[in-house]
Amino acid sequence: DAEITQSPRHKITETGRQVTLACHQTWNHNNMFWYRQDLGHGLRLIHYSYGVQDTNKGEVSDGYSVSRSNTEDLPLTLESAASSQTSVYFCASSGGARNNEQFFGPGTRLTVL
Amino acid sequence: RKEVEQDPGPFNVPEGATVAFNCTYSNSASQSFFWYRQDCRKEPKLLMSVYSSGNEDGRFTAQLNRASQYISLLIRDSKLSDSATYLCVVNSPNYGQNFVFGPGTRLSVLP
Numbered sequence: 059d060a061e062i063t064q065s066p067r068h069k070i071t072e073t074g075r076q077v078t079l080a081c082h083q084t085w086n087h088n089n090m091f092w093y094r095q096d097l098g099h100g101l102r103l104i105h106y107s108y109g110v111q112d113t114n115k116g117e118v119s120d121g122y123s124v125s126r127s128n129t130e131d132l133p134l135t136l137e138s139a140a141s142s143q144t145s146v147y148f149c150a151s152s153g154g155a156r157n158n159e160q161f162f163g164p165g166t167r168l169t170v171l
Numbered sequence: 172r173k174e175v176e177q178d179p180g181p182f183n184v185p186e187g188a189t190v191a192f193n194c195t196y197s198n199s200a201s202q203s204f205f206w207y208r209q210d211c212r213k214e215p216k217l218l219m220s221v222y223s224s225g226n227e228d229g230r231f232t233a234q235l236n237r238a239s240q241y242i243s244l245l246i247r248d249s250k251l252s253d254s255a256t257y258l259c260v261v262n263s264p265n266y267g268q269n270f271v272f273g274p275g276t277r278l279s280v281l282p
Contacts (some may be wrong), residue, residue: 091269100175100258100274101215103266116266148214157203157262160270162214 060085064149064163072171077136079166081149089152090132091160092116092124094145101148107132108156139170172197175273177259183279188249192276194242194259203262204235206244208255209275215258218244249280 062083071077081090088109093101103116105124113124121143123135136143146167150160177194184190196204204221219226221233221242232245242259259273 093272098274101272103269103271106267106269108267114267116269156268157270159205159217159220162216164214165212 062149062151062161062163064147064166066166067164068167070169070171071139073139073141075139077139077168079134079136079147079149079168081132081134081163082130083149083151083161083163084130085151085153085161086129087151087153087161088129089156089158089160090126091150091152092122092132092134093148093150094118094143095148095165096145104134104147105132136168141170144168144170173274174198174263174265174271175259175261177257177273177276179274179276181277181279183281184249185281186249186251188280189245189247190249190278191246192244192257192259192278194244194273196240196242196259196261196271198261198263198265199237199240200264201261203268204233204242205260205270206231206233206242207258207260207272209258210255215272218257246278249278251280251282254278254280 091106092104107126149163152160206218207215208218209215225234256275263271
């Protein structure tokens, strides 16, 4: 069955370190998204991609970067982790039109100390 | 003002009750509307899309009022398994037609 996976599921890191969160989907979807979820804010869009070599900034992109070298993967990098980036991160993908149903990965819980 | 707003709840209702959630959105150019469900510490999953004429899926009914920029979700005959957070989702021209999520409304169905 097609799926979307994230790794690691849990990560503890220190302020200032570079961290990369992996997202891999086997749906063959063109559209991929990264969100963070914090209490009181709901899910907020960090970055998104509509295809290989395409990346775009979302609502809360500062301090984050992504790259899309193939259809299946959209890794999220925190260049220099900050305590404000402690959050739960969800990756999602969708096929076809940009506003189609999105399928979410299980999430990565990141703690920055 | 947030682009999508919801009553955070929690709504605590007995099994068998009918419960309604409301959602308002600020961008009149939004064209796509959804309700997602999120269980505690899990990923969001699509519950249903919301169509202009309203739509029903079993015990769930969704309504859209474009003039008031208002979306609703009605759950009839609540089950214990309906306990979750319900997320109102709207596409936004501000972010390439991508989704904007409301903060969610938490529902607890009590035995």
